[in-house]
Each structure stands twice: as structure tokens, then as C-alpha cells.
Amino acid sequence: MSSGLSEQRRDGVSETDMNPPMKRFRTAGGGTETPRGEQLEERSAVDVSIVMPVYNASCWLDECLQAILQQDFTGSMELSVFDDASTDDSREVVEGWREQLEARGISVVTSSHNSAQPRGVGYAKNKAISQSCGKYLCFQDADDVMLPQRVRLQYEASLLHPNSLIGCRVERLPEGSTERYTRWINTIAQEQLLTQVYTSHGPTVVMPTWFCSRNWFLKVGPFDEGGKGVPEDLIFFYQSLRQGGGLSRVSQCLLIYRYHEKATTHSVTEETIWKLRVDFLQERVLSQWESFTIWNAGKQGRKLYRGLSPTNQKKVKAFCDVDENKIKKGFYTYEESKEIPKPKIPILHYKDASAPFIICVKLDMTGGVLEENLNSLHLKEGTDYYHFN
Numbered sequence: 001m002s003s004g005l006s007e008q009r010r011d012g013v014s015e016t017d018m019n020p021p022m023k024r025f026r027t028a029g030g031g032t033e034t035p036r037g038e039q040l041e042e043r044s045a046v047d048v049s050i051v052m053p054v055y056n057a058s059c060w061l062d063e064c065l066q067a068i069l070q071q072d073f074t075g076s077m078e079l080s081v082f083d084d085a086s087t088d089d090s091r092e093v094v095e096g097w098r099e100q101l102e103a104r105g106i107s108v109v110t111s112s113h114n115s116a117q118p119r120g121v122g123y124a125k126n127k128a129i130s131q132s133c134g135k136y137l138c139f140q141d142a143d144d145v146m147l148p149q150r151v152r153l154q155y156e157a158s159l160l161h162p163n164s165l166i167g168c169r170v171e172r173l174p175e176g177s178t179e180r181y182t183r184w185i186n187t188i189a190q191e192q193l194l195t196q197v198y199t200s201h202g203p204t205v206v207m208p209t210w211f212c213s214r215n216w217f218l219k220v221g222p223f224d225e226g227g228k229g230v231p232e233d234l235i236f237f238y239q240s241l242r243q244g245g246g247l248s249r250v251s252q253c254l255l256i257y258r259y260h261e262k263a264t265t266h267s268v269t270e271e272t273i274w275k276l277r278v279d280f281l282q283e284r285v286l287s288q289w290e291s292f293t294i295w296n297a298g299k300q301g302r303k304l305y306r307g308l309s310p311t312n313q314k315k316v317k318a319f320c321d322v323d324e325n326k327i328k329k330g331f332y333t334y335e336e337s338k339e340i341p342k343p344k345i346p347i348l349h350y351k352d353a354s355a356p357f358i359i360c361v362k363l364d365m366t367g368g369v370l371e372e373n374l375n376s377l378h379l380k381e382g383t384d385y386y387h388f389n
Contacts, residue, residue: 063145278304362389
């Protein structure tokens with residue numbers, strides 16, 4: 001292991017520019033699939049299981065599987081596929097790659113269920129994991145493409161951070177789709193992997209890039225199996241943080257992350273995500289604060305206030321803004337309150353407000369004005385303020 005890697009032995013937030021010397025790990029033995037029904041214990045563990053739920057992914061699978069075949073990792077690997085009631089020829093496509101994958105030393109384990117309806121991504125991931133035997137898990141969406149170094153570099157990172165979710169930078173296809181989101185994935189600073197977990201972008205280490213030890217998954221998981229409309233990745237992500245898990249990112253781009261209208265993420269409503277975020281913010285941040293200011297007296301700031309528990313609503317000492325029209329109003333009156341008199345929260349200019357702040361202004365949308373205003377106050381993210389939008 002190179003000396004550059006040995007500096008960060010504890011779990012937490014880290015980014016590693018990983019180009020260690022190539023290291024030989026034990027190779028896969030035999031490369032054959034476990035017969036269905038055989039006990040998992042009878043199979044010897046491999047270094048990495050690539051975990052792939054599949055649902056009607058036939059048009060992407062050839063590119064995805066070719067990329068798995070081209071991994072430069074020298075340890076032992078298996079591909080564990082669970083087909084969630086596909087109505088296309090996804091299973092046949094996977095089977096068509098079995099011989100090539102096994103010749104490369106990558107064993108292939110596949111299964112499915114007999115239900116006519118899919119049971120959801122969480123269920124399919126759990127099944128793919130339970131039938132696998134890798135010491136480490138590399139999560140792969142069937143519509144994405146891993147670059148040749150992915151397994152090797154994330155495996156090296158996981159050895160250093162066994163209680164962490166490991167991510168990487170991504171290339172988004174089609175180019176230019178979700179431009180702000182992609183820029184955030186790739187440019188968020190390492191310490192912000194922890195401080196920006198409350199934003200509407202979701203997990204700061206995005207699910208299609210996840211890599212972790214099996215032991216850590218078993219401590220945190222399994223995934224929620226609520227099915228369509230359930231953000232199983234965000235639920236697991238928050239639970240990992242609750243368990244004290246770290247977040248780390250390999251600095252290279254290791255995944256081509258495809259955007260399309262059929263992606264399961266589109267089935268999750270904004271309100272579902274909103275409630276999870278507000279609850280986690282209250283649990284992790286607001287419970288530690290005696291009072292705070294909401295930065296944004298407009299729609300988003302007021303929505304956050306209304307979503308807070310009565311205890312945390314009482315902690316809001318002010319809203320702050322840069323809009324003179326809002327500031328001139330002087331107060332926000334919480335009309336839905338059953339209290340008499342109804343709560344009236346002062347609206348101040350941000351320079352007259354006091355930390356700590358919850359920022360309800362979208363990142364990267366003000367031409368740098370928000371960032372300049374924050375910098376002028378000499379505040380520290382994660383101590384004096386957290387981004388919520």
C-alpha cells in the first residue's frame with residue numbers, strides 16, 4: 001500500500017487520489033455459478049460482489065456487462081444479479097454473458113421471483129446481496145457503465161475505510177443533463193460530504209457509486225423494501241450516518257451515470273424526500289441548537305418553518321433575507337398556528353441576523369451572491385450554518 005494511503009486509517013470523510021502499486025490478490029477459483037438451492041456457506045467468499053438489480057434493462061445490459069468484463073481488479077469477483085420481474089429479455093442477455101464472465105474468473109449468480117409485478121429496487125438489492133458471498137459490495141445499476149479502474153480503486157479505498165460508504169466522481173449521460181446536480185456530485189468538498197447531507201440533492205455519496213464492506217452493510221441494512229416511491233438509498237444513507245459510518249470518495253471519475261425518464265428515482269415524490277430531510281435535520285442538528293435563524297423569508301424558508309416540530313419552531317429567532325420587500329414586512333405570522341396570539345417571527349437583513357443559520361436558498365443559483373454573502377460573515381459550514389436546499 002502506498003504511503004499516501006496510509007495517512008487516513010480511520011473512517012470518516014476522505015478523498016483519496018488512488019494510484020497505488022498494483023497488488024496481486026487471490027484469483028477466483030473455478031469461476032462457476034453456485035447451483036440454485038446450494039447453501040451459501042458452501043461457497044468460498046470472493047473479494048468483491050458486484051450487486052446488480054435488474055428490471056427491463058435489456059437495452060443497456062451489453063454495455064454494462066462488457067464494462068464489468070474489462071475491470072482491471074486482480075482480486076476475485078462475482079456478479080450477483082436479481083431480476084425483478086422483467087418483461088423484456090434481460091435475463092437472457094445476462095445469461096448470454098455468463099461464459100465470457102466466467103472465463104475471466106468472474107462467477108455469475110442469478111435469480112428472480114415468480115411474481116408478475118416488480119417488488120422494487122430495495123427488495124431486488126437485498127436479494128442480490130443475500131445470494132452473493134463477497135467481502136465487499138460494489139453496487140451497479142444495470143443502466144450505468146463502470147470504468148475499468150472502478151472495482152480496484154474503490155476496493156483499495158474500502159480497505160482503508162471498512163465502515164464507510166465509498167463513492168467516486170461520475171460522467172453524466174446524456175451530457176448536460178442534470179447539469180447542476182452533476183456538478184455538485186463532482187465538486188462537493190470532502191468535508192461537505194457530511195455537512196450537505198440535508199440538501200434536496202439527497203445522498204452526498206450518490207447511490208450508483210456505492211461500494212462498502214459486507215460487514216458494514218449488514219450492520220446498517222437491509223434496504224427498505226417498500227417498493228415504488230420509497231427512497232431506499234436515502235433511508236439507508238441516513239441510517240449509515242446514524243450508525244457512525246463514514247463517507248469517502250475516490251477522486252477519479254469511475255462511473256458513467258445514465259439519466260433517462262424510466263429511472264426509478266422519478267417515482268419518488270418531492271414531499272417524501274422533504275419529510276425525511278426535515279426529520280433528519282431536526283434529529284441531527286436542531287436538537288443540538290438552542291435557537292437559530294432561517295436564511296430565506298420566502299416560500300422555502302416558510303415551508304421549512306411549518307414543517308418543524310413545535311419545539312423547533314420555538315427555536316426560530318428570525319428569518320433573514322436580502323429582499324427589501326420581505327424585510328420591510330418586519331414579521332412572518334404563522335397563520336396556521338393554534339396558538340393565541342399567533343407566532344410572529346422577525347424578518348431581518350442577513351447582516352443583522354445571528355448564527356447559527358439553516359440556509360434555504362438553492363446552491364449554485366444566485367450567481368455566487370449567496371456564497372459571497374456567507375463568506376462575508378466568516379462563518380464555518382457544519383458549525384455556524386447548514387445548507388438545506
